[in-house]
Amino acid sequence: MREIAAVQPAVLCVCAYGALVREPLLSTYEILNVHPSLLPRWRGAAPIERAIMAGDTQTGVSIIRLTAGLDSGPICGRASEPIDPRDTYGTLAGRLAGLGSRLLIGVLDGPRTYVEQTDGGLTYAEKISPEHRVLDPGRPAAELERVVRALDPHIGARIEVPILAGGLRVHAAGVVPAGGGSGAPLGAGDPPAEGELGVRDGRLLYGTRDGALELLRVQPPGGRPMTAADYVRGHAV
Numbered sequence: 383m384r385e386i387a388a389v390q391p392a393v394l395c396v397c398a399y400g401a402l403v404r405e406p407l408l409s410t411y412e413i414l415n416v417h418p419s420l421l422p423r424w425r426g427a428a429p430i431e432r433a434i435m436a437g438d439t440q441t442g443v444s445i446i447r448l449t450a451g452l453d454s455g456p457i458c459g460r461a462s463e464p465i466d467p468r469d470t471y472g473t474l475a476g477r478l479a480g481l482g483s484r485l486l487i488g489v490l491d492g493p494r495t496y497v498e499q500t501d502g503g504l505t506y507a508e509k510i511s512p513e514h515r516v517l518d519p520g521r522p523a524a525e526l527e528r529v530v531r532a533l534d535p536h537i538g539a540r541i542e543v544p545i546l547a548g549g550l551r552v553h554a555a556g557v558v559p560a561g562g563g564s565g566a567p568l569g570a571g572d573p574p575a576e577g578e579l580g581v582r583d584g585r586l587l588y589g590t591r592d593g594a595l596e597l598l599r600v601q602p603p604g605g606r607p608m609t610a611a612d613y614v615r616g617h618a619v
Contacts, residue, residue, distance in 0.1 A: 383407060395486065396448065403448055413448035415455065416486055418478045419507070420444060420462060422499045425453035426507035430475050433465060433507075434532035435525075440464055441474070443482040445489050447496055452506075456496035459489040470534045510537055516549075517541050519577040523557045523590040530555045530595075541588055541597075543579050545619070548603035550579075558585075559593040581619050586610035 383406070386394070396403070397416040407413070419429035421444040426432075433441045445459035461481050465474060508514075510533070517526045517539055530539045530552050542549040558573060573594035574580035574587050581587070587594040601607045602617070 383410075386411070393490065395490075397482065404450075408448060408450060414458070414486070414489065415446050415448045415453070416482045417444045417446060417453055418442075418475070418482065420460060421446060421453060421457060422501065422504040424505055424507040427509040429507040430471055430478065431507070431510055431532040431537075432505075434469060434471065434474065435528050437524075437528060438465055441478070443478055443485050445482075445485060446499075454499055456498045458494040458496050459485050461485045468531075470531045471537075472535050515540050517552065517588070517595065519588065519590045521590065522592045523559070523595045526588075526590060526595050527555050527557050538601075541579070543577065543588075545579065546602075550597075550603075551601040551607075552597055552599075553601060553607050554597075554599040556596040556598055557593065558587060558596050579619055581614055584611065584614070586614055586619065 386407070391411065394411050394413040395416065396413065399415075403413060417425075417429065418441070419425075419433065420440070420442040423438075424432050424441070430441070440462055442460060442462035444457050446453065446455040446457050449455035461484075463474075463477055463481055514529075515533060515537060517529060519526075526539075533539045534553055538551045538553070540549045540551050560573065573582065574589035576589045576591055578589045579586070580589070586597040586600070588597060597610050597613075599607060599609055600613050602613070
């Protein structure tokens with residue numbers, strides 16, 4: 383508090399701070415928070431990951447005044463950004479960082495008008511825990527493909543099957559519906575059973591409840607990232 387007071391700031395700014403800001407700081411200064419979502423959607427720790435996982439087609443950045451509540455302060459700036467079906471956390475986070483910086487500069491340069499948030503459309507972006515990384519074969523393949531993109535490259539999704547000691551990290555994946563993919567039939571039988579890993583027509587597949595997840599780029603424990611074709615050549619599946 384003394385260090386901040388010594389520079390006599392007109393306003394304070396935080397982004398992905400990761401800690402609670404408490405009184406008397408909240409009441410003493412105008413504190414702006416740059417949050418990568420269109421609040422009140424995806425308040426919380428992992429807004430970018432949760433937006434991709436949910437299949438959202440749009441997200442953005444909100445500038446709010448920091449309050450004691452979780453990302454619940456009044457909004458003084460918003461800008462939207464489309465989510466491409468190929469976006470990963472890495473590609474989307476990079477665009478939102480640029481968008482957020484430009485939005486913040488505009489907010490700081492002009493007069494600020496605050497609009498209180500409502501509870502309409504409120505969702506919470508739960509922190510990514512270890513269990514959220516594991517791809518559940520009981521879910522649709524399309525959901526698992528979104529999890530892979532949402533956690534790449536910073537956290538990483540993984541599969542766990544009995545034949546793989548230590549599991550397998552998945553960097554990129556595609557959806558293969560039951561009976562083969564659109565424009566990409568399996569050509570060598572049905573997909574593996576739910577929860578099983580198998581090779582069909584040279585493609586590495588993980589069976590899900592509604593087809594299979596094609597693993598395109600993987601990383602074995604202690605190894606380097608590689609294409610599925612390289613993995614299949616060097617490992618018994």
